[in-house]
Amino acid sequence: MFSIAVIFTCVILTIFIRFIFHVRKQYNFWNEKGVPSTKPIFFFGHLKDFIFGKRHLAFILDDAYKAFPDARYVGIYDILKPNLIIKDPELVGNILIKDFSHFHDRVPASSNSHRLNHHIARLPGKSWNLIRSKLNPTFSTIKLKSMFDLMESFSDTLDSYVKDYVTSNKFIDAKEVMGKYTTDVIGNCIFGLEFDALKDMNSKYWDISQKVFAITPKSIAWTILRSVNPILLNDNIIASNMYIFYSAGFDTPSTTLSYCLYDLALHPEIQERVRAEIMKVLEANNGILTYDSLNDLVYTEMVLSETLRIHNPGSSFRRLCTKTYPIPNSSLVLKPGDRLTIPVYSIHHDEKNFPNPSKFDPERFSEENKKKIKPYTYLAFGDGPRICIANKFAMMEMKICLKTLLKKYKFSPCSKTEIPLEINPRATQAQFPPKNGVWLKVSEI
Numbered sequence: 042m043f044s045i046a047v048i049f050t051c052v053i054l055t056i057f058i059r060f061i062f063h064v065r066k067q068y069n070f071w072n073e074k075g076v077p078s079t080k081p082i083f084f085f086g087h088l089k090d091f092i093f094g095k096r097h098l099a100f101i102l103d104d105a106y107k108a109f110p111d112a113r114y115v116g117i118y119d120i121l122k123p124n125l126i127i128k129d130p131e132l133v134g135n136i137l138i139k140d141f142s143h144f145h146d147r148v149p150a151s152s153n154s155h156r157l158n159h160h161i162a163r164l165p166g167k168s169w170n171l172i173r174s175k176l177n178p179t180f181s182t183i184k185l186k187s188m189f190d191l192m193e194s195f196s197d198t199l200d201s202y203v204k205d206y207v208t209s210n211k212f213i214d215a216k217e218v219m220g221k222y223t224t225d226v227i228g229n230c231i232f233g234l235e236f237d238a239l240k241d242m243n244s245k246y247w248d249i250s251q252k253v254f255a256i257t258p259k260s261i262a263w264t265i266l267r268s269v270n271p272i273l274l275n276d277n278i279i280a281s282n283m284y285i286f287y288s289a290g291f292d293t294p295s296t297t298l299s300y301c302l303y304d305l306a307l308h309p310e311i312q313e314r315v316r317a318e319i320m321k322v323l324e325a326n327n328g329i330l331t332y333d334s335l336n337d338l339v340y341t342e343m344v345l346s347e348t349l350r351i352h353n354p355g356s357s358f359r360r361l362c363t364k365t366y367p368i369p370n371s372s373l374v375l376k377p378g379d380r381l382t383i384p385v386y387s388i389h390h391d392e393k394n395f396p397n398p399s400k401f402d403p404e405r406f407s408e409e410n411k412k413k414i415k416p417y418t419y420l421a422f423g424d425g426p427r428i429c430i431a432n433k434f435a436m437m438e439m440k441i442c443l444k445t446l447l448k449k450y451k452f453s454p455c456s457k458t459e460i461p462l463e464i465n466p467r468a469t470q471a472q473f474p475p476k477n478g479v480w481l482k483v484s485e486i
């Protein structure tokens with residue numbers, strides 16, 4: 042009996058000691074390759090505060106980014122897995138575009154076999170290429186033109202929703218109202234369904250939207266798909282792509298719009314200029330916004346671009362190396378399976394790329410100044426063949442929404458407005474949401 046206990050203890054001790062050696066060896070990976078890296082925390086690597094929901098991943102990546110100001114890249118550890126953070130814009134361009142054939146995949150999800158992980162954003166190589174070419178026409182100019190009217194059809198509902206807040210003199214949570222609006226838009230334009238998030242206090246789709254990143258993907262898509270077409274339930278690829286269109290399609294524009302209203306509330310002179318532009322475009326088109334006149338909302342687009350620079354919902358995105366890649370002008374050679382991260386938040390907030398980076402300054406995106414932006418330093422929608430498939434759809438949706446709101450209402454800070462906004466540390470990499478909502482005062486002009 043005694044000897045069994047001794048043997049058992051020895052086995053456990055051996056496993057434990059081997060584990061410690063394994064972790065130590067792993068944490069030497071970047072040192073051995075001569076890549077700058079800050080000290081990892083045993084077992085957690087650099088992700089401890091992210092795992093425990095204390096800090097958003099963007100800020101953890103930003104610490105690594107800033108720790109070596111002149112480095113072209115820095116190494117971190119995702120728990121035990123090495124992850125290379127790319128800082129040099131030229132190298133970002135190589136990875137996303139020029140040498141895309143080495144980096145066409147994203148890092149696989151931890152549960153890659155899950156039936157809802159077979160979507161365009163996760164699929165590798167050839168399967169991704171096939172699905173992307175099948176889904177690209179969803180956002181062609183002809184399709185966008187037809188979606189324009191569908192989007193516009195929510196303007197009256199949005200207007201009466203906001204009017205209720207003005208009449209009752211209540212502060213409005215821009216995050217909530219924008220979430221309801223984009224839930225309705227995605228439901229109608231992509232699923233062909235009335236989600237009624239703005240009209241119906243008990244809309245089950247708004248309920249899903251609120252939980253979309255908190256509950257398991259399975260329960261969301263099952264609920265959606267049951268309403269769409271039961272036959273689809275057998276097809277993992279269709280189900281997965283509907284799931285990604287729903288989750289990406291509702292959250293990113295709603296977060297951007299709520300930050301935009303926040304920035305406009307804090308900068309009334311910029312808000313006034315956007316409103317003046319909207320009124321001018323409406324006047325020139327008999328009081329209505331047309332698909333073609335969207336292009337005339339030049340300043341509005343500058344404001345949205347600056348909002349996306351400061352508060353990009355895709356605060357970072359990843360690539361997987363699939364073919365050996367010697368980094369140009371460096372001795373580092375990437376091997377298949379190596380992970381890379383493009384730290385969008387840090388690149389957008391780097392003084393070298395955008396002077397005075399925390400200042401909300403839409404002029405950075407004027408026709409003249411836009412040309413001066415260093416290539417691959419503005420990555421709001423990513424870049425290269427895997428760029429956001431719906432970037433034009435999102436810009437159209439956001440412009441229509443701002444037109445509806447700003448032509449009648451004025452947004453200003455109130456006693457509940459948090460300045461600066463705290464970011465929810467429990468969000469995923471593809472989200473950058475305010476923790477406590479975006480509370481504003483809304484009044485009629």
Ligand code: HEM
Pocket residue numbers: 161162163173231285286289290291293294297349353354355358359420421422423424425426427428429430431432434435
């Ligand atoms: C303001 C709104 C949006 C922002 C800021 C945004 C941002 C992004 C970013 C940064 C990426 C990764 C690009 C890369 O890896 O190079 C991405 C990919 C993607 N986005 Fe968006 N997005 C937005 C709206 C939308 C909407 C409305 C939809 C769907 C209706 C959507 C669907 C997708 C999909 C499917 C991908 C994966 C594309 C692929 O891997 O081929 N996004 N988006």
